Amino acid sequence: AQTVTQSQPEMSVQEAETVTLSCTYDTSESDYYLFWYKQPPSRQMILVIRQEAYKQQNATENRFSVNFQKAAKSFSLKISDSQLGDAAMYFCAYSYSGGGADGLTFGKGTHLIIQP
Amino acid sequence: DAGVIQSPRHEVTEMGQEVTLRCKPISGHDYLFWYRQTMMRGLELLIYFNNNVPIDDSGMPEDRFSAKMPNASFSTLKIQPSEPRDSAVYFCASSFRGGALYGYTFGSGTRLTVV
Numbered sequence: 742a743q744t745v746t747q748s749q750p751e752m753s754v755q756e757a758e759t760v761t762l763s764c765t766y767d768t769s770e771s772d773y774y775l776f777w778y779k780q781p782p783s784r785q786m787i788l789v790i791r792q793e794a795y796k797q798q799n800a801t802e803n804r805f806s807v808n809f810q811k812a813a814k815s816f817s818l819k820i821s822d823s824q825l826g827d828a829a830m831y832f833c834a835y836s837y838s839g840g841g842a843d844g845l846t847f848g849k850g851t852h853l854i855i856q857p
Numbered sequence: 858d859a860g861v862i863q864s865p866r867h868e869v870t871e872m873g874q875e876v877t878l879r880c881k882p883i884s885g886h887d888y889l890f891w892y893r894q895t896m897m898r899g900l901e902l903l904i905y906f907n908n909n910v911p912i913d914d915s916g917m918p919e920d921r922f923s924a925k926m927p928n929a930s931f932s933t934l935k936i937q938p939s940e941p942r943d944s945a946v947y948f949c950a951s952s953f954r955g956g957a958l959y960g961y962t963f964g965s966g967t968r969l970t971v972v
Contacts, residue, residue: 786963
């Protein structure tokens with residue numbers, strides 16, 4: 742079974758600074774997808790960024806980028822120029838991309854605090 | 858599209874009562890997922906459907922939990938009888954062709970409190 746581990750229950754960063762959230766995962770599959778979701782206090786699950794395992798290039802979405810290390814099974818999220826609106830829970834998630842669907846396997850989350 | 862719609866947003870019920878949570882997926886999505894979020898266990902997949910057919914219900918915690926999808930635009934998650942340990946946020950999500958490639962869209966969740 743796949744597992745996703747987020748070792749940082751909470752992170753704090755000054756506004757405008759850069760922060761990196763860590764995520765490791767375990768799978769025996771070679772083809773899969775990795776995601777970062779943001780959950781603000783409104784509890785809405787918002788997709789931040791997605792990475793396809795067969796792509797070597799790291800995904801980027803504006804201020805958000807990932808460092809995907811397939812051999813190490815590591816998938817960290819970097820947030821540049823942190824803003825107050827970035828404060829939320831961040832979840833790393835895995836999805837197998839084989840036939841059919843398995844849904845998402847989530848890590849326990851990292852609570853990101855932005856200090857003004 | 859209005860996105861995935863869940864109702865109610867909040868539900869408070871007494872132990873032993875039946876609770877029904879509702880979900881309307883995005884039109885055209887062929888997969889529907891039910892997740893539960895608690896502080897202790899995080900986000901867990903309970904069950905998912907493909908074209909209205911339950912595919913994997915191995916995450917359903919007990920026989921007290923049941924889920925149905927009578928048509929492509931509606932699904933329910935029922936707990937009968939409810940217990941305080943069922944208190945959690947329940948999310949519904951839908952996707953097209955499994956979601957890994959095209960993405961998953963989540964509803965706003967139902968916060969269930971069983972007293």
